[in-house]
Amino acid sequence: MNNFTKKLFILTEQNETYQKLVESYNLPSLEITPHAREAHIILAAPPLVAPILNQCENLQWVQSVYAGVDALIKDSLRQDYLLTNVKGIFGQQISEYVLGLSIEHYRHLQLYKQQQTKANWQPHQYQTLDSKTMTIVGTGEIGTHLAKVASVFGITTQGVNTSGIPKASSPFSRIYHIDELATAISHSDIVVSTLPDTIKTRGIFNHQAFSQAQNVLFFNVGRGNSVNQAALLRALKSKQIEHAFLDVFEQEPLNDDHPYWRHPNITITPHIAALSFPEQVVKIFVDNYLHWEQGYTLHNRIDFNKGY
Template identity: 55%
Template sequence: MNNFTHKAFILTEDDSKYQTLLEQANLPELEITTDKQQTTILLASPPMAANCLDQFPNLEWIQSVYAGVDALTPHLENYYGELTNVKGIFGQQISEYVLGYLIQNQRHFRHYQEQQRQANWRPIPYQSLNSLKMVILGTGSIGSYLATTAKAFGIHVSGVNRSGIPAKHSTFDMTYHIQELHTAFSQADVIVNTLPNTTETAGILNLDNLSHCHQTILFNVGRGSALNEQDLLEAINNNWISHAYLDVFESEPLNKEHPFWHHPDITVTPHIAALSFPEQVVEIFIENYQRWRDGFGLINQVDVNKGY
């Protein structure tokens, strides 16, 4: 057993909460430090860590508290240690976001809220979820979880990935290769992007691909870089997209002058579709720390070249 004391530095938006949870975990040979020079493990928010990595000369492992590490990867040229993220904890939240808004849209709840203010009794025809076809970009843990929950509502669910091969234990009714987007989109009532930020996914929701949609509902809960924002406005004008629910953007926070804010067919949310709850992140950190301490491979390792 390794008797070396590992020194962990916490750099998040909620340091006190993470420190309390780690102290409660009472992990062997782990000391929480405020000395960046001695730090060997960094538990961090990628945007916060991005510009100060050179202040941690003895760093051996970075545990991101986010799934996405794209804010950090451009700053890793001189870092040769491990990088891990958090996975498997966001599927529930993403499903709640997508299905919550989808139900609201299909059942016209916002219209009835307005009608109530006006004491207006006017039923509106609606379409049940079980007649919809959903295409999910990304068949990883989030996409697979969403597929399972969507199918519980009777939705026909297809997935899109880089291989066209169904994910292990997949519940998708069909899996398309990423080069088959035209075919997938032409059959979609709902499109949900869960893809990470990579060179392959940048601008994937563009005019060419969106032109194959027909009054489709679009969700972007992956990365803002996947969506060409100007192309979306044209797709809505052409009635290819009936409504877009956007939680991520090319630049965040969204500029107050951005046309999305007041567009009637766009719903803007401030990157809240799935949050990193410290309790869940620390569970992953504890498992990884025990592996690290005992000399085993870490879970959720990030391939810096791929970006995920």
């Protein structure tokens, strides 16, 4: 990489924090600019940068502050630049979300909270996690980390991916091909989707996928459009799904009149299962920038054709 000054434009929900963190590293040949048009590099939240992307005349590289880059994978937007996302920082948060809510559910902690308001001393039989089988749909970094953490609780973990083949040192007891999704779910107590948004994953959790499920806890921490809404509601009604914990949705925020809001067996969280902590994101950006400066390949590069 030539030694000319590279200009960085920052566009996030926490611009000041990100700028201070980047400046603290005193990166060589890097200057932060307030003008997107002159930037060679953009450190940004994809939904914020998408509307101005085509105006950035000098753009060479966008470092997303999210794992998801759906907002930038559109035919109407340019793809003549390097796009990288953040990985390796969300597995722990997702694991805490899934396992925390699973424990809360199986141990009836919400019910006890309600009983407390009525001074009602009433114990209930509970279930433990070490008798459960968890199927994780998507065996990338997040899914693999979740499987490792879940195994500590004695949970048997199964993975579902597009190859049906386990990677080296896989923590999964079994890997199913994505075409075997319904079969994998039929052998599950807990199902967790960590899927990205691709053409093949849209609506994949449909009537067929849930057809053999029985009293399953379903978590979606991947992408909202992987779930067929009608299929999920029907599976909840038939008790194929016992409870759905949904953190991502096709439209965010959800409309006030959306049926999910008032459903007794759906828990909604506002896309907070895993947040991008600026300190961690900037560390990833700095490492990538130093690679880029020296002419090396960037880490976590997105394939526009695959969408991830």
